[in-house]
Amino acid sequence: MKLNLIKDNIYYIDAPVNMGLIVNEQQEAILVDTGIDDSVARKVRRLVDENGFTLKWIIITHAHADHCGGAPYLVKNTGAKVYANALEKSILEHPILEPVYLFGGACPPQPLHNKFFLAPGVQVDGVLENGPHNVAGCELEIVDLAGHALGQIGVAAGGVLFCADAVIAPEILNKHGIPLNASIDRAVETFTLLEQRRDNYYLPAHGTLMEDIHMVVAANRRRIDDTVDYILSLLTCQRTAEELLATTCARFNVRINNLGQYYLMHLTVMAYLGHLLDQKQIATSYQDNRQYFSLTTAG
Ligand SMILES: [Zn+2]
Structure with a gap:
């Protein structure tokens, strides 16, 4: 991990989850994200x-x-002050909500009580609406990246997003x-927004600094399109969510072998099914207490 200058007073820290650092004239810093645990945070400090x-x-x-x-x-x-989006603030302050929503709203079992799913809680001092903000003399833009x-946001400053x-x-x-996606509709809207932006640099948390984000957006968009097409191709006959999860994971070379990974994939597959249900491309039916999905045109 090291501090890398992007331009002017904007830096990033390369790490398993990249972090941003924006510094004002008084050498006071705004950190964007913190890494996973005390060990990373100690290095950041x-x-x-x-x-x-x-x-x-x-x-x-x-x-x-x-x-x-x-x-x-x-x-x-x-003593740094913490800012976040209103929805994400609820989870930051009640971190049990992350494993709770992964586990279908029920009390999550122990395998979801590790640092990858259950963060220590942190008090959020201020909610950031989307749009321009002046934080400590730095002009920032909070960008809706749901x-x-x-409630995911991006932070733009000085031509860096x-x-x-x-x-x-x-x-x-x-x-x-x-x-992992919680909303396919919103993810695709975010791709379009990213394609329309004119920042000089883009830094994803998982990836490298880019001057042009179009190719990366296109690859991410293609993967969503391919996943939608594949799920639709399976639904010419009725299938359970469990079958769809297993078959779709196999198609994209995902090998689930633990409870945490299962529920991350489960959330993502449910996001696709929710998207297709809202678009009325698929519908549910119920037999013997099982829920099935199938193409609306098939039934
Ligand atoms: Zn994430």
Whole structure:
């Protein structure tokens, strides 16, 4: 992990989850995301200190544990104030909600109580609406990047957009097979928004700094289109969500072997089914207490 200058007063920290750093004239810093745990946060703090900056503000793009788990350490050790989107604030302050929604709303079992799913809670000091903000003399824009998470935001400053998990690098896309999304409609709207933006640099949390995001957006869009087409091709006959999950994962080379991974894929497959139900391309039916999905034209 090191501090990399992007331009002017805008930096990023390369890590398993990249972080942004925006510094004002008084050398006070705004950190975008915090990494997963105290160990990452300790390194972030050291990098900020070594460069003579004072960490004053933290903006969390969304309440997934790998983006926010380091926040309590940084708040405790620097007194930084935390800002987030209103919806994500609820989860940041009640982190049990992440494994709860993964586990269908029920009390999550122990395998979902690890640092990848259950972050330590952090108090959010301020809610950021989408649009322009002046934070500590820095002109920021909070950009609605919903899709991967329902309240996901990006942070734009000085021609740099920190775009969280709105897109992932093509090589990571191939590794993940079916990227996690909570809303397919919103993810696709976010792709269109990213294609229309005119920032000089884009930094996804999982990937490298880019000057042109179009190819990466196209690869992410294609994967969603391919997944939709594949699920529709399966639904010429009626199938359960469980069958669709298994077959779709196999098609995109996903090998589920633990409970956490199962529920991440389950959430994503449900996002596709919700999208297709809302578009009335598919419908549900019920037999012997089983729920089936099939094409509306098939039945
Ligand atoms: Zn995420």
